[in-house]
Amino acid sequence: MSDEFILEVKNLKKYFLAGRPALFSRTEQYVHAVDDVDLQLRRGEVIALVGESGCGKSTLALTLMGLENATEGSIFFEGRDITHLTDRERKSTRQRIQMVFQDPYESLNPTQTIEEIVTEPLVVHGLAGDHGERQAHVVRALEDAGLKPAEEYMHRFPHQLSGGQRQRVVIASALVLEPHLLLADEPVSMLDVSIRAEIINLLADLRESRGISVIFITHDLGTVGYFADRVAVMYLGRIVEIGSMREVLTDPKHPYAQALLSVIPVPNPRLRRKRMILQGETPNPIELPVGCRFHPRCPVAMNICKESDPRLLPISETHRAACLLLAK
Amino acid sequence: MKRYRYLLKKVSWSAFTILFVLILNFFLFRVLPGDPVKAGTHDPRFKKENQEAMRVRFGLDKPVINCFETLNPIKVGDCWINPFETQFFIYIRNLVQGELGISYHTNGPVADILVERLWNTLLLIGAGQILSIIVGILFGLFAAWKARTVIDYSALITGLVTWSLPTFWLGIILLFWGSGHGFPIGGRITPGTSSYPLSYQIADIAKHMVLPTLTYTIVYMGEYLLVMRSSLMDVLSEDYILTAKAKGLSTFQILKDHALKNAMLPIVTIIAINLGFTVAGAIQIEAVFSWPGLGGAVYEALERRDYPVLQGVFLLIAVSVVIANLIADLMYSYLDPRVQTE
Numbered sequence: 001m002s003d004e005f006i007l008e009v010k011n012l013k014k015y016f017l018a019g020r021p022a023l024f025s026r027t028e029q030y031v032h033a034v035d036d037v038d039l040q041l042r043r044g045e046v047i048a049l050v051g052e053s054g055c056g057k058s059t060l061a062l063t064l065m066g067l068e069n070a071t072e073g074s075i076f077f078e079g080r081d082i083t084h085l086t087d088r089e090r091k092s093t094r095q096r097i098q099m100v101f102q103d104p105y106e107s108l109n110p111t112q113t114i115e116e117i118v119t120e121p122l123v124v125h126g127l128a129g130d131h132g133e134r135q136a137h138v139v140r141a142l143e144d145a146g147l148k149p150a151e152e153y154m155h156r157f158p159h160q161l162s163g164g165q166r167q168r169v170v171i172a173s174a175l176v177l178e179p180h181l182l183l184a185d186e187p188v189s190m191l192d193v194s195i196r197a198e199i200i201n202l203l204a205d206l207r208e209s210r211g212i213s214v215i216f217i218t219h220d221l222g223t224v225g226y227f228a229d230r231v232a233v234m235y236l237g238r239i240v241e242i243g244s245m246r247e248v249l250t251d252p253k254h255p256y257a258q259a260l261l262s263v264i265p266v267p268n269p270r271l272r273r274k275r276m277i278l279q280g281e282t283p284n285p286i287e288l289p290v291g292c293r294f295h296p297r298c299p300v301a302m303n304i305c306k307e308s309d310p311r312l313l314p315i316s317e318t319h320r321a322a323c324l325l326l327a328k
Numbered sequence: 329m330k331r332y333r334y335l336l337k338k339v340s341w342s343a344f345t346i347l348f349v350l351i352l353n354f355f356l357f358r359v360l361p362g363d364p365v366k367a368g369t370h371d372p373r374f375k376k377e378n379q380e381a382m383r384v385r386f387g388l389d390k391p392v393i394n395c396f397e398t399l400n401p402i403k404v405g406d407c408w409i410n411p412f413e414t415q416f417f418i419y420i421r422n423l424v425q426g427e428l429g430i431s432y433h434t435n436g437p438v439a440d441i442l443v444e445r446l447w448n449t450l451l452l453i454g455a456g457q458i459l460s461i462i463v464g465i466l467f468g469l470f471a472a473w474k475a476r477t478v479i480d481y482s483a484l485i486t487g488l489v490t491w492s493l494p495t496f497w498l499g500i501i502l503l504f505w506g507s508g509h510g511f512p513i514g515g516r517i518t519p520g521t522s523s524y525p526l527s528y529q530i531a532d533i534a535k536h537m538v539l540p541t542l543t544y545t546i547v548y549m550g551e552y553l554l555v556m557r558s559s560l561m562d563v564l565s566e567d568y569i570l571t572a573k574a575k576g577l578s579t580f581q582i583l584k585d586h587a588l589k590n591a592m593l594p595i596v597t598i599i600a601i602n603l604g605f606t607v608a609g610a611i612q613i614e615a616v617f618s619w620p621g622l623g624g625a626v627y628e629a630l631e632r633r634d635y636p637v638l639q640g641v642f643l644l645i646a647v648s649v650v651i652a653n654l655i656a657d658l659m660y661s662y663l664d665p666r667v668q669t670e
């Protein structure tokens with residue numbers, strides 16, 4: 001394991017049992033929520049994970065967090081294999097990987113005050129000994145998350161805050177543990193458009209000031225904008241294109257990535273691309289198409305696409321895509 | 329500040345409800361047919377002057393309220409009489425003095441009858457309630473914790489079956505079984521033991537309580553079990569539980585610090601309301617086991633058309649239900665911070 005990477009994911013799979021096709025059938029069906037994902041993340045790097053609803057982004061994040069058990073593959077975090085750990089073994093890792101959930105209206109316990117919410121992780125991990133020291137940590141985390149002055153918010157309950165403020169509390173309660181890696185699962189999708197930029201700026205600042213690595217999950221490429229270093233595009237449980245932000249945003253190679261990008265509104269009309277609207281529904285992740293999993297919806301599908309399942313092929317040093325067009 | 333306003337609002341609503349019940353309760357029994365005097369007029373030995381004396385004793389010679397002599401049948405009377413001389417005013421005045429009238433049947437004060445019966449009911453039904461709450465909640469917790477396992481499904485089925493068991497039927501089955509195993513088959517004490525030492529009497533009452541309490545617990549724990557189970561399962565699927573796990577809390581800490589308090593919210597209401605009805609006793613159980621409680625009193629009073637007793641019991645039940653609801657609201661506002669500001 002090299003020190004260069006804070007997180008290395010190899011051939012990670014997460015299948016959910018979906019029952020049987022018929023009542024007395026022998027075979028069992030699985031949802032292929034995450035299906036063979038490779039990912040490497042450098043220290044201090046921000047990677048945006050993009051893909052439409054149901055492609056397995058949240059499942060990937062939950063599996064990385066150890067909140068779901070991986071079906072196959074391995075996860076190395078700071079050089080340690082964390083794929084299968086007991087709750088006790090995982091505790092120290094929990095402190096260093098934190099997660100921000102999608103819905104700030106659901107992810108805060110309604111019966112706790114903001115102070116209790118942010119203090120709890122410190123207590124659980126036995127950090128910051130006495131009461132005064134703990135409180136100082138909490139105040140700092142709240143203010144770093146943009147809730148200033150912290151005293152004004154500490155004694156409130158979640159329902160007394162706006163959605164944006166709640167999400168800041170969620171971020172603060174992740175930050176108190178001084179994590180090295182933050183998984184943000186669509187942290188702004190439930191918020192008003194006007195607040196989204198603020199929260200994203202906040203995450204960008206935190207990354208600057210604390211050097212935290214971030215996996216930023218979104219279904220909307222427009223929201224990552226300038227913040228991410230790299231972009232990974234996910235389709236039906238697999239990463240189909242990954243590269244530096246500039247490479248993927250300006251020169252996407254996978255037809256699915258091209259389609260995703262074509263529908264982002266661009267301020268400059270001369271740069272406006274032809275909109276590519278994908279045909280058909282997302283195939284269900286229970287019965288994946290044979291061959292390339294994108295071929296039934298692909299506007300440029302070839303015959304071979306129905307047979308051969310492409311791996312990520314290099315385009316440049318940093319840019320890779322899983323499309324058979326590139327193999328020619 | 330908001331909290332006080334909330335309290336004030338709830339308390340005044342309760343007071344208003346009780347006042348309404350007081351008034352309704354009075355008219356309800358004036359509208360119902362029959363009075364103790366009429367019940368006896370078929371008997372030729374019941375002399376006219378005795379009938380009149382009885383009317384006077386129960387205050388039935390006075391008009392119900394201004395303008396109405398009686399309400400069943402409606403007999404319009406003088407509107408310009410002294411309102412303090414009407415049944416309605418006397419009823420209110422007696423209530424204020426803690427008097428609930430005189431029983432048609434025993435001729436004794438209703439309040440005395442109710443107090444004695446109330447203690448018996450509180451003893452039996454209270455024990456049954458507390459047991460069914462404890463057993464139901466514990467099983468519900470365990471089922472939710474082991475969700476979708478054999479344990480969970482067995483608990484679920486047990487809950488559904490016991491909840492739908494007919495009380496009367498279960499009581500009789502247990503009575504049959506118990507009488508073969510040395511349990512007394514009814515009543516509260518063994519007759520003729522009132523001079524025995526206190527410890528003997530306590531043990532005697534406890535023995536008499538076993539079967540009815542068991543019946544009560546079995547029939548009523550199902551509701552608590554099912555509600556607790558589904559409530560905890562709801563809470564455990566919330567994002568903040570996942571968040572807590574991600575923060576490194578152990579399963580036990582999550583249950584204790586996050587899940588239980590939130591899952592208890594719906595239970596608190598049910599407990600409070602059921603405890604309110606405890607006072608009403610359980611007519612069926614008290615009937616099967618000849619337990620001299622309030623439920624039994626209602627049953628007997630209904631048979632004898634003993635309106636003053638019924639009126640007193642109704643009042644007692646209504647007041648305790650209203651108070652139980654008030655307590656539920658107050659507990660709720662303590663447990664759930666969202667309540668105070670909404």
Ligand SMILES: Nc1ncnc2c1ncn2[C@@H]1O[C@H](COP(=O)(O)OP(=O)(O)OP(=O)(O)O)[C@@H](O)[C@H]1O
Pocket residue numbers: 016017031032033051052053054055056057058059060219285
């Ligand atoms: N616990 C589970 N059991 C069974 N199937 C699941 C479970 N969790 C997720 N799935 C399925 O796995 C697939 C991926 O779901 P996931 O929540 O990871 O998608 P997502 O990319 O996060 O979508 P969104 O953008 O809507 O949040 C979906 O088809 C979903 O139905």
Ligand SMILES: [Mg+2]
Pocket residue numbers: 057058059102185
């Ligand atoms: Mg998701």
